[in-house]
Amino acid sequence: MSGAPLPAQAVTPAHSVLRRFVSMALVHGVLVAGAIFMLAPFVWMLVTSIKPPAEIFSGEIALWPKRFYGVENYSLAMEKAPLLRFALNGVIICVGILAVQLLVAIPCAYALAKLRFPGRNLLFVLILLGLCIPVQVPAMPLYIGLAQLGLL
Numbered sequence: 164m165s166g167a168p169l170p171a172q173a174v175t176p177a178h179s180v181l182r183r184f185v186s187m188a189l190v191h192g193v194l195v196a197g198a199i200f201m202l203a204p205f206v207w208m209l210v211t212s213i214k215p216p217a218e219i220f221s222g223e224i225a226l227w228p229k230r231f232y233g234v235e236n237y238s239l240a241m242e243k244a245p246l247l248r249f250a251l252n253g254v255i256i257c258v259g260i261l262a263v264q265l266l267v268a269i270p271c272a273y274a275l276a277k278l279r280f281p282g283r284n285l286l287f288v289l290i291l292l293g294l295c296i297p298v299q300v301p302a303m304p305l306y307i308g309l310a311q312l313g314l315l
Contacts, residue, residue: 212236 210226211219213233218225240246274280275287309315 207226210228213231213236214228215230215232215235218228218230218232275283275290306315
């Protein structure tokens, strides 16, 4: 073995541009594959909603229906259940929750950000710890408590 240094490999600007292009193409390919994987059930659900019942329960799998049956399916769904009323109820509940949260959260956030008072850091830590608790954790105790109070 000789002690001669190995020649340094020259990196040209074209090589770095090509390398960046390939890496970005791979990243975008993975992202597009993930998006297709995530959106496939929704596409399948929407396409199935416009198929006739016989085609839904047949053994063959086809993305696009042979016969468009969307008007019949959606009119039957509107007759069986008041879906528009359910949607309106959801909008009313969401707007109410948003209004209450904004009325409470904005003054609290202002007080924590701008005002100096004893226990401010402790209160901030308690708020952060409360945000770490998943919504599902207090669901059963809240349900039991509301049931015992007769509010359900």
